[in-house]
Amino acid sequence: MSGPSNYQPTSAFGKWMHERLPIYAFVKETALDFPTPKNLNYWFTFGGILAVMLVVQIITGIVLVMHYTPQTDMAFSSVEHIMRDVNYGWMLRYMHMNGASMFFIAVYIHMFRGMYYGSYKAPREVLWMIGVIIYLIMMATAFMGYVLPWGQMSFWGAKVITNLFSAIPFVGDTVTTWLWGGYSVDNPTLNRFFSLHYLLPFVLAGVVFLHIWALHVPGNNNPTGISVKGPQDTVPFHPYYTMKDGFAILVFFIFYGIFVFYGPNYMGDAVNYVPANPLVTPAHIKPEWYYLPFYAILRAVPDKLLGVIAMFSSILILLALPWLDTSRVRSGNYRPIFRGFFWVFAIVCVALGYIGSKPPEGSYVLWGRILAFYYFFHFIVILPLVGLLESPKPLPSSISDDVLAKRKPMLAPAE
Amino acid sequence: MRLVSTAVHADVNRRDFLMVATGAVAGVGAALVAWPFISQMNPDASVLALSSVEVDLAPIAEGQSIIIKWRGNPLIIRHRSQADIDTAKAVKVSDLLDNNPRNANAKGNDGATDANRVVDGKEQFLVMLGVCTHLGCVPQGDLGDYGVVTGNATTGGWLCPCHGSQYDTAGRVRRGPAPENLPVPPYVYLTDTKIRVG
Numbered sequence A: 001m002s003g004p005s006n007y008q009p010t011s012a013f014g015k016w017m018h019e020r021l022p023i024y025a026f027v028k029e030t031a032l033d034f035p036t037p038k039n040l041n042y043w044f045t046f047g048g049i050l051a052v053m054l055v056v057q058i059i060t061g062i063v064l065v066m067h068y069t070p071q072t073d074m075a076f077s078s079v080e081h082i083m084r085d086v087n088y089g090w091m092l093r094y095m096h097m098n099g100a101s102m103f104f105i106a107v108y109i110h111m112f113r114g115m116y117y118g119s120y121k122a123p124r125e126v127l128w129m130i131g132v133i134i135y136l137i138m139m140a141t142a143f144m145g146y147v148l149p150w151g152q153m154s155f156w157g158a159k160v161i162t163n164l165f166s167a168i169p170f171v172g173d174t175v176t177t178w179l180w181g182g183y184s185v186d187n188p189t190l191n192r193f194f195s196l197h198y199l200l201p202f203v204l205a206g207v208v209f210l211h212i213w214a215l216h217v218p219g220n221n222n223p224t225g226i227s228v229k230g231p232q233d234t235v236p237f238h239p240y241y242t243m244k245d246g247f248a249i250l251v252f253f254i255f256y257g258i259f260v261f262y263g264p265n266y267m268g269d270a271v272n273y274v275p276a277n278p279l280v281t282p283a284h285i286k287p288e289w290y291y292l293p294f295y296a297i298l299r300a301v302p303d304k305l306l307g308v309i310a311m312f313s314s315i316l317i318l319l320a321l322p323w324l325d326t327s328r329v330r331s332g333n334y335r336p337i338f339r340g341f342f343w344v345f346a347i348v349c350v351a352l353g354y355i356g357s358k359p360p361e362g363s364y365v366l367w368g369r370i371l372a373f374y375y376f377f378h379f380i381v382i383l384p385l386v387g388l389l390e391s392p393k394p395l396p397s398s399i400s401d402d403v404l405a406k407r408k409p410m411l412a413p414a415e
Numbered sequence B: 001m002r003l004v005s006t007a008v009h010a011d012v013n014r015r016d017f018l019m020v021a022t023g024a025v026a027g028v029g030a031a032l033v034a035w036p037f038i039s040q041m042n043p044d045a046s047v048l049a050l051s052s053v054e055v056d057l058a059p060i061a062e063g064q065s066i067i068i069k070w071r072g073n074p075l076i077i078r079h080r081s082q083a084d085i086d087t088a089k090a091v092k093v094s095d096l097l098d099n100n101p102r103n104a105n106a107k108g109n110d111g112a113t114d115a116n117r118v119v120d121g122k123e124q125f126l127v128m129l130g131v132c133t134h135l136g137c138v139p140q141g142d143l144g145d146y147g148v149v150t151g152n153a154t155t156g157g158w159l160c161p162c163h164g165s166q167y168d169t170a171g172r173v174r175r176g177p178a179p180e181n182l183p184v185p186p187y188v189y190l191t192d193t194k195i196r197v198g
């Protein structure tokens, strides 16, 4: 992080503390005074929103555990007990349930932001890859959380997802039996998922620390994509970005609140209010909305092992993104051809999500295949070629110049 | 002087050796300690104890299927009609996606013929797990393109609601993504109409 401290405590207590644990100096340098590009727009507030949502999930989760029972005969009714009997239980559970969806909305915006502004490019490759790992842990956490209420979707979602591992050649069945602790998803499975669902968010917090550490080495990217050249390009994080992030968090909470209070089950599946039945699969099983694009890719391939490989590759390919994009210009604002393909890709991802929510019949199958093909085509062919063939627009000479140029009508700079 | 000389020449190899040896012992120790932590996740004694069930086949009418629970999984027992059996026998093994009978009771693998999926002389009873070999959903009976079609009704044959795999009247996979036939568990006839599964 930054150099030796030049912070001088003024109060007697401050001095006493500074000699023993210089925590305030640390916070001041790495957070409050941290030099941040002065042109960040609202797309850059989602990192802060994500951090707050992690805290919301941990707090609501800890209080839910005070009333929840991880046992197949009682799990479903203990969640209903939370909903009906526990004081404010309905609110706490709806906050946790919709909080997971909000977490994913924020992470998807955060990731597409990174893709548009080239935040994965040198020197931020490790920062980006840690982000992909965070995303993977989030998916595992939300998957295990969704199993806990032990409804029909909980059970069948768990069965289908754990069965993905049975596709591994030779040891597949041994691995799934080990994951289940039995011959099917059952009480041992529920117990271990509960244990891990409690653990993983704290692992996540640790990896988020690494993510922020890796962010503080090169500093933030910004909408121009060009690097900070001097103090004229930055402002201290506090108060400028504590205010901007704070405002964004407030607006996001309003959006979140609308779901918690007026549409708490809008994003959920009604079938999960039917208790788990290991003998009957619901007619249309589909995962929560945030997994749908990957589910569509899984189903696009008519072979079991290849389908599973395609699904995992579609996520892991993000790790290679820094090397697949051959352009050295970061921001999509200066890459006219890339920008077109970026939006096509974003639409393809949403369309894959739509296909994932539909039964695997008729034209949905064909469209699923075309879109899944395009998903990989974007990474493997389009990104490397566009970087080589495109001629980017001229970059501004500095962040500061760019900001001032946009202000010209109001504030003609005296040259 | 002696100390300096040992540090510079003689002990370099001995130190390296000690480092490697210490590291190796620690590594083996860590692996030994890790094993109980991994093994505890495998099925425990109480799960293993629940593994057999007896079923009376007499009440199952011809054309009827029942589903019971065995080792936490659905077990399908179907009393097949003659049309079911004839349809299954008419299929050429070269048309099958999986030519392994997947029958825990069959000796060896000589093709997934209808006869290899059932017990000799008891062809009418098809006993198999209702666990789709794709990702584990329960296939729904009397559906799909591989049952017996009379008018616009289908009997026999299974369709998996999850990703559309289809099985024929002998429970053999006929359309993917499922890679294998529905597995036949180990079972024996205790009396003429009673079986023990597991």
Ligand code: HEM
Pocket: A054, A057, A058, A059, A060, A061, A062, A063, A064, A065, A068, A079, A093, A096, A097, A100, A103, A138, A141, A142, A143, A145, A146, A147, A148, A149, A197, A198, A201, A202, A204
């Ligand atoms: C990364 C953070 C987290 C995510 C994304 C997450 C996600 C989820 C999801 C999707 C559910 C299912 C909600 C439903 O449909 O009912 C759930 C349930 C649950 N979670 Fe979490 N969770 C997180 C953190 C935590 C933590 C830290 C704890 C405990 C300390 C916890 C405890 C629980 C409990 C007890 C349930 C079952 C009650 C219920 O279904 O509402 N969660 N979680």
Ligand code: FES
Pocket: B132, B133, B134, B135, B136, B137, B160, B161, B162, B163, B164, B165, B176, B177, B178
């Ligand atoms: S689980 Fe049956 S087709 Fe996928």
